[in-house]
Amino acid sequence: MDNFQLLLDGFATAATPMNLLLALIGVTVGTAVGVLPGIGPAMTVALLLPITYGLEPTGAMIMLAGILYGGMYGGSTTSILLNTPGESSSVVTAIEGNLMAKSGRAAQALATAAIGSFVAGTIGTLLVVFTAPLMTRFAISMGAPEYFAVILLAFIAVTAVLGSSRIRGFASLMIGLALGLVGIDATSGQSRLSFGVAQLGDGIDVIVVAVGIFALGEALWVAAHLRHGAADIIPVGQPFLGKQDWKRSWKPWLRGTALGFPFGAVPAGGAEIPTFLSYIIEKKLTKHPEEFGKGAIEGVAGPEAANNASAAGTFVPLLSLGLPTNATAAVLLAALTSYGIQPGPLLLQRESALVWGLLASLLIGNTLLVILNLPLAPLWAKLLRIPRPYLYAGILFFAAMGAYAVNGSPFDLILLLGLGIIGFGMRRFGIPVLPLIVGVIMGPLIELQGRRALQLAGGSPRGLLGGVDVATGQFALSTLVVTVYLIILIVLVWPLLYPLIKRRLPGSRTEATSNQKTDAGGTLR
């Protein structure tokens, strides 16, 4: 009940008329930008973050929460109406959602997605309220070697688990780590990778990297391959759910939430697995199996709830450990840091009012979203028709505005252009962008923790495996560290082991499973 009281205090901080207005602006511009084709939630937050820079931290955070939810809702609208998911996490929603829209049930698809997001987001945020303090208690017990190992695991998770090519994933990570090195090293005072340029001494701002790689890179890449003739857009009426639709939606919402939250909350999770699992489960449990493949409402309600619950879950590692587990969380971490808030185990103790204010803002943003967006959906759908030259010129315009606003310096625009060209090249050569963003943000942290671990052990490399036990004065291995390294080892050698294991299984069976796998992959695309 203690947390509940604190959350109420958070509402008192967040729910002033001025802050509610900021949340409203956030939700509106967030949805308007998020609904634009090709712009996912991470890019929405990165592009719009600079408009919060002039506000004090509480107001900025509340507006940011609105932008985040608006961006996520906008993304699912686009994927339902265009069958073009802006992020891998809304791929599954797009399958049945677009089929529903094509069979004339776009309004119901949008409604079940919006209300499902609201239900999942609200339950998910409440779960964060109760789990983040527990996680923080655990996080306080973590020392430098534990941090080093967990960040390393996060690196391996974003590069080796997601994406199709591990080599390309690691290449992306290395580019990010190198960008993170730029500037004066805080411990030794020496300037690295600055080439005598004074402005590089302070390092490259993460927002400039995110906007350059996501927004500018995307705009240049699309410009090179712009499709002539617009895609088909399905007209939408007022979203609503009939009695039958409610009956078929509420269970998938709750099941999706239950699946999504835990996957979001673990440091190596994400939304891809729970949304896909939710789809499979709903397909199994539905009373209308014949509708799957033609637009079944359960196939939208479940995965969309899972997606949102997972997004809420990412706040657990983000706030308590300072670990972002997806692109949106990575941008949010950069945002919080730019407001002078350093997520991590001490955050809840030092700035508890801010954290509870943030959680309250998330709940407010989520509520405003459903109130505002159900009636406005037909208007948002019109935004999908925006002429492409204006859309991408607008992205370039807002990217330039945001990057300039970070430091008020044209030098950042030069960096932005360079990073945009790198982002273009990465899209051309199939190199994923998420590891780069995670690398830029976490690179300086993992180096700091590694150096601290070695310092505590007097320079001995075993400092990375554990520390001196206070009670005995003897060196002790840390169980957590050893476990994490074992997991990393398994993930890394798995591609080498897999063929060996496969060979031992009877040939016919493996063939069947691998066929099934490609089938699933085919439907996904």
Next chain:
Amino acid sequence: MSQAVEVAGDTRQPLVEYVPCAFMALLGIILLIDASTLSNNRTGVDPLGPRPAPIVIGVVSLLLAIALAVSIRRGHLAEAESGEDIDLEHSADVKTVLLLIGVFIVNILLIDTLGWVISGGLLFYGSAIALGSRHFIRDIFIAAGLSLGTFYGFAIGLGVNLPAGILQGIL
């Protein structure tokens, strides 16, 4: 993939596919050269010093350049990113990209002297035309509306850091 032509029995890939390898190799070399210029003053407080991180990243980048080259040679070609507005069947439109980069550079050069309202407006107008818009008059009004709107809404309304430039005192 526009240029990737599969020739039976031939494992050679178009040279352009190796650009990422060259990039990673260059990155590795820059990191190692830069690391060698750092003085490695290791102390009790900092037993590791500032050099190991760039050295590790540099060496891994070089190894990845080699691994990537081997995998490309074996035929694991890059999958270019697709999307709703992307048509990968035609070859890349280099002219548009260069025009956009040019317009962006003009914005960088002008933003502090002329101010955001003028340079941002030019950025939007130039980009829209480069991307194929042919509404030369209408676009001027859209560009002016956007740049004035963002300046009043964000710079004056929300306190975002945007320069007024030569229009200082007029806006």
